[in-house]
Amino acid sequence: MASHSRRRISSFNLSFLDIMFCGFGAVVLLVLIINTNTLNRRSERVADISTELEQMEMEERLMNGHIVRQQAEIGRFERSISTLQKTRTAFMNELDEVESSTVSNSQRRSAEERIAALQEELRRLANELQVAARQKREARDAGRQVRAFVGAGNRQYLTGLRLDGERVLILVDSSASMLDRRIVDVVRRKVLDDKYRRAAPKWRRAVATVEWLVANLPQSSAIQVHHFNTSVNHLTAGDSSGWLPVTSFNQVDELIGQLKMVAPLGGTNLEEPFLAARTLSPPPDNIVLITDGLPTQGKRGARSTTIDGRARVKLYQQAVKNLPVGTPINTILFPIEGDPMAASLFWQLAVDSGGSFLTPTRDWP
Template structure:
């Protein structure tokens, strides 16, 4: 009985040891498999690289700098091109004028001669005051300048100071004023106004400028840079000059210089206004003689303004004819 019991107990202990040994063996086998196999990557992400980004940024900055330099060079080239184009346009206009002068020189001479003969009028007789100043034996070598009589005692210049005149015809304006002053050896008084009736010398508002060599020089010197606002209508200057300066017994001549008369003005209304203020109440004779000189500036600048040039010529020709004066249309607005 005791032997069997002991044998059974021994067999149970051996079976338990076998189970434990198998368990340890399994664990060791699992450890060996785990160490020998490579890890499996389930998901991968690329880490940002700073160096390529920095290089790209540096390249971008360089490109921007080069772009600014190119833009500056391009703007400079555009400005230079614009200057060249303006110069070419100016040279083309000058070439066109020269060609026109050569091609139409004979025709122009005939037209000028015909125009002067048509516009010339009877010369005013010398007053006692002019005879005293000039002397009984004085004989004027030039009684007209461009077809305009120049034998008055007082002269008033009404000058269009608009941009088209000042920036294009001003040297010719200076030349014409200087020529007219030179033809008069001596007068009782001079006045200079723009077409709006503004005085060149405000200190002489409503007064005559004394005729002295210094005053004449001051007129030419001041006129070089004198450009007050102008509406390109001579009516204001003419009417103000007549109202402010006419005195009975004085021989006054107005010289109106201009290049256009804008569409807004009425030619008929201007003529009627001047007729009303410049007519003597007794016999209807004119108080002031009105001369006009037309400068063909807008013929070259823009064909759209040709109508304004024709309107100015029509107006001033009619005013001159009605007021004992002459109208002369120049063939060129550039100084000789």
């Protein structure tokens, strides 16, 4: 019987090498994917920082131009007032000369007519002097805004917001949805560090809106600024914990600086800020709400990780019951996708309270 040779068994056969190479290929693929995501994120951060730097430079240039124009306008009014005063002095001297001179009857009648004309001209010059003085005060007051802000001027007229009141409460939504207008971008941004969340374009617009509001309020107004997500936080400056006059320039700057350090995160609870507004003493006579949609949770907190539109409407209806009675509510809405009922409900709130409603363009304020 013929002998058969036995097959040698090797631990490094073809199947084992296939497994090894497949594992190695998987590792290489994973490294490539992670490296690509890291590069993309780094490029996005660089783009955000570059955009922010360009905008700051543009704002600085426009602000400097605004100050120069304001100073030139004040100088023009001062020159106009000086000219009118000199003309008035000349007319007064001529009037005194006419009255003191000895003339005949015909000359006296002519002089009296001249005196009457001079007196009429004097009254006209006095009126022009009052108008010029008022314009000078208005120009100087415009240069005394609490914070210089690009795009002030006619934008107050165009928006139709109620920028008045002795005590103005500004409520700023600082939830995660204020990071972007699209949900997928909100999810992407909210996992970033605080520094990058503060630099989100939508949040920076909200902070700029607060600056615009403060800059355009009457100088007799006082403010409080609260920001809210799942809870409400009262911003304070210096020793002041109550109503802060807008003419307290250093404290207002400190207040805005604190708001700029807020990094949006968490859900949206409208009950807490509305309750806080109701308990203020003395109460606000004007409320400005800056938000992007209906609440996502109530006073009891979030019951699940998701919420539908009908539940958000119920939370909103519960929240508005806590608003102070008789106080106008002015809402500035930066809309987010997936919340179609927000605009109509906040518009109805403005109508019911005697306030206003605004959905600004992306380049406002």
